[in-house]
Amino acid sequence: MKTSDFNYDLPEDLIAKYPPNDRTDSRLLVFSDKEIKHEKFSSLLNYLQPNDLLVLNESAVIPARLIGEKETGGKVEVMLERFLSSSQTLVQIRSSRSPKEKSIINFTLPKNKISAKVLGRQNNFFILEWRAKAEEVFKQHAAIPLPPYIDRDTDDSDKSRYQTVYANNNKQFSVAAPTAGLHFDNQLLTRLIDAGIKTATLNLHVGSGTFTPVKVENIKDHKIHYEKIEVSEDIVSKIKQTKQQNGRVIAVGTTSVRALETAFQNVPEKYNGETNLFIYPGYKFKVVDLMITNFHLPKSSLLMLVSAFIGHQEMHKLYQTAVKERYRFLSYGDAMLLTKK
16 A cells, blocks of 8 residues: 555644643544444543453653754754663754764753763664763753644643653653543543443553654555563453453553554563554454544554554545544544444
């Protein structure tokens, strides 16, 4: 299939620049048995059953964006991809010209100045050597990494709203939120648990590569980015038990889908490592029965995953409907509940 097969017209005014007042005020497009329903996210419980297992990605967002200067004075925007060691990071860099190897980038912080040396490149990323503890620099001084299509400065509300309520601060390594989880508040989670819905958490540390567009003509030629995942023995056990009891596995977000499907490529006990699993039409899902997800960018790998899950024609029908019904798109937008074809 071609990348152009996953294009659609996304009106600029449908891209959500701010979250709704309350998390569960988001709309929910429900798709099952070729039927579309329009709901509020707060009505999610109506579509789940006792013994269903809701799988959440508890990875937390780390402040990941820093603004610095080259030695020549040019502005540089640094976006963290991952920590390589206590002093080295893998980053994306945006500037008028790419920095040269061994050049220095200076960062003016509230109380002092910090610098980092460009050690070299790794594909589309740069390796920086910091003259300080890298994790402390980002956690204390960096900004929340809103996606590039939210073209505004961050404000204080983003610190809490661009983070799930169940985010684990001991797992603060994602540079983009697992946004399908942003629709949950603690009250809704309590209601689900009280109704007999089981929950489990995993970790997929979302990298900035999640925003990388698919540029190749044939989608099979696309090289998807690597991301770290942790799927515990407890989750594997809960999934096996859920299937035995005729329950359904409901993945919250494409990150949870990729983590689970990676872990179950073989008969697993647990999985702790990296994944570059690229899911597109033709993929046979091994674990996930339902998926909660937001509306994704045209020609993106995430849209291809959705197409694999519900069918290519069905994907286009849903997105045409969502545009017509003026759903809010992307990270701060509305959600879908999808049943596997």
